[in-house]
Amino acid sequence: MSDEPVSVQIVGEMASIWQQQTKQDLHLRTVERIFFKFLQEGFSGDDLRCVLTWVKWKNTTCDYKRQINLRLILDHDGEIPFAKFACDLGEARAWERNRRPAMTPKQQVLSQLRPQVGETLTGTEIPTAGEILKRIVQP
Numbered sequence: 463m464s465d466e467p468v469s470v471q472i473v474g475e476m477a478s479i480w481q482q483q484t485k486q487d488l489h490l491r492t493v494e495r496i497f498f499k500f501l502q503e504g505f506s507g508d509d510l511r512c513v514l515t516w517v518k519w520k521n522t523t524c525d526y527k528r529q530i531n532l533r534l535i536l537d538h539d540g541e542i543p544f545a546k547f548a549c550d551l552g553e554a555r556a557w558e559r560n561r562r563p564a565m566t567p568k569q570q571v572l573s574q575l576r577p578q579v580g581e582t583l584t585g586t587e588i589p590t591a592g593e594i595l596k597r598i599v600q601p
Contacts (some may be wrong), residue, residue, distance in 0.1 A: 472507075479507050483514040484530050496536055503544050510553050516554035536567045 476497045477488050500510075513535065521527050537546040565573065589597075 469498065469501070476500070476507055476510060479511055480514070480532065483511060483518070486530070486532075488532065493532060496532065498542060500536060500547075505544065505551075506548070507540060512554045512558060512579070513547065513550050516550070516557050 473494055476491050477493060480488055507521055517530060535547060537544060
């Protein structure tokens, strides 16, 4: 971070991301050093937003409740700084990548009415074994 005003602005953006996601007020002076280290390690605001969204989802869907605490999530003072955050970021990205979009009301009704048929991600139906055999037998 060579340009000081840009760095201060980015640190301010990181604090606003934290406040938007967690509804916790941060005093910028107290966390400025943590966010500077965070940015120097190569992480971004999108990374922070991704991990916070994942942690909030885990807290609502799992029995295990994880504290949303800046010092615990960013673990900047450990032996390897931000190692736990990097691990959490990998899990959060995998969760985001594998998450399916919510079904529309039309899709919900159709899924209840039609028999269960395997579908690929593109939406094309996979033929049943009987249909494949009919195609093979008929010229």
